[in-house]
Amino acid sequence: MVVRSSPLLQRIMNAVQVATFGGPEVCKAVSIPTPSFDSTQVLIKTEYAGINPVDTYIRSGTYARKPKLPYTPGSDCSGTIAAVGKDVTEFKEGDSVFTVRTVTGTCAEYCVADPHLTFPLNTDRLSYQQGACLGVPYFTAYRALIKRAQAKAGESVLIHGASGGVGTISVQLAKHLGLKVFATAGTENGIRIVKESGADFIYNHRTPDYTKQIMADVGDAGLNIIIEMLANVNLQKDLEMVSANGRIVIVGSRGDVNISPRFTMAKECTITGCMLGKSLEEDWREMGDAIAEHQKQSWLKPVVSLAKEYSLSNVDEAHSDIMSSAGASGNLVIKTTQ
Template sequence: MAKVMRAILVKEFGDANVCKLVEDVPIPEVKPREVLIRVHAAGVNPVETYIRSGTYARRPNLPYTPGADCAGVIERVGDEVTKFKVGDRVFTVNTITGTYAEYCIANCNSVFPLPSNISFEEGSALGTPYFTAYRALIIKGHAKPNETVLIHGASGGVGIAAVQLAKSLGLRVIGTASSEQGLQAVRNQGADLVFNHKQEGYLKDIANASINNEGVDLIIEMLANVNLNNDLQLLRSKVGRVVIVGNRGTVDINPRLLMAKETSIYGVILFGSSEDEMSMINAYLQSGLKNGILKPFLGRIYPLEQAAQAQTDVIFNSGTCGRLTLKI
């Protein structure tokens, strides 16, 4: 086995151009409870751009390799690892070293089997999107069958996952997107109603589409700094709740909108998950993936050397549709 690998290194915080391809990065060594994965595909998450810019709460030591989601094959296992062996196909939810690389290290508890009917590219779309969507819908949002959920920004990675999961759980799904391609993608995932959130009056249309015009039970919010105050007006009285998955700035809200309807706002972050929660989510995903109810939806696929472009597109291309992926 080679001793060096190709990887993206960030040596200073800044814009996407600080993501540089380096050809001779040492392949990391495994510790007792870790595995070394030969990465075949890596997912690109918006949070990775915040970390790279240096504005996120968590600032890694420089230099570092971005990425937490990948799919690949186990190359080595630590001495204390019993649930995986060399050659196993796997996907990750979090890693110790970054996934924008030919190899990465992960704790064995952050690695899960990749079903044989799921490609590596599809597998790289599972970790953060599906685990976050499940936490938002079930663990924080307490979604129940026959409720109405509004998924704001439903055409991205987490949004598509949330649509699929919500439908599998028996919810009525309203989705929003900003491009015709995105709107069609959300429809294709099974959303009951789809609206363009760039069109004037779409909020009124959503309100009118709610059961008895009473509002929606649950909102999964991908861009809280833009939508949160309007979300509060769309919630159903007494039972309505918003779960914030994404945010890119501050927001002013009127607390009376919460008080008058006695509604709730929750925040969700994947890294707040317990080991038991991760196991529960994985069990649901494994079942859904094997029977075809869940199926990752891929957007554009980039070679590793175009990681900077992928990070630019995941933030600035408002028509982004599906999961952006690096093929390695």
């Protein structure tokens, strides 16, 4: 591997490091050298890092993928290209970009990324804050709705848990695809955000009997598609609400659940999983082309959570808040510059 020599590499940067797996408190603000990159990689000067629930699963040490310690958390960021390896043709210094995965972690002033997981950010339409909300949320919404559910215009979809990072973009993408969108949130603020994202019908998943109201609105035929953010709580309800030949796509689940499998027989419906990390290089290319186009269109409006401001000095709070919030309101972002 040829390591690129650059004046930036002599610099010390602010970053967050995790030296031992554990609770949010293991996220420590540190000063470390700017990371080195090889001839095939890019160095990004970050502006914002997007926080996703998976960042906390990885940090806790319970996730299937465990980084070598110490590591810098975060996969989503926005920023500008600070330097490129000599074999990189896709980007040049100064380009505005966002990432969905990086080599060195996004909770830092600089990170190294592979070009195929780095994407142009259309700053004519989107801010750097919004750019940090695109990576995992947009690509997961795309994979769930288009690749897994094979959604078609005119179908009905329930985004079950629509107020967070993945949910808000799922609502926007589903509307763009021409679906009739049913969606849930757990607070008044969440409901407002989901409404602004374009959902046709909105319900509070913390109220009793909300599924009865959904069925009253959708009709006896049920929902063609359900994108599920908390399957361990909702899978049985989903089986009751889905239509004959419907598709339930599990995006999130945080435990086990008892279901009545006979519903799958009676309806010949499908329960399938969605895992963004299973995307192949051709999937990333397809999704990259789609997001380049979609960034030009006014419907794509990543929702930045304004509940609190975060910086590299309180990433521990962001990790804690995303898992125990009173209610999601879009995507949490960390300001990585001073």
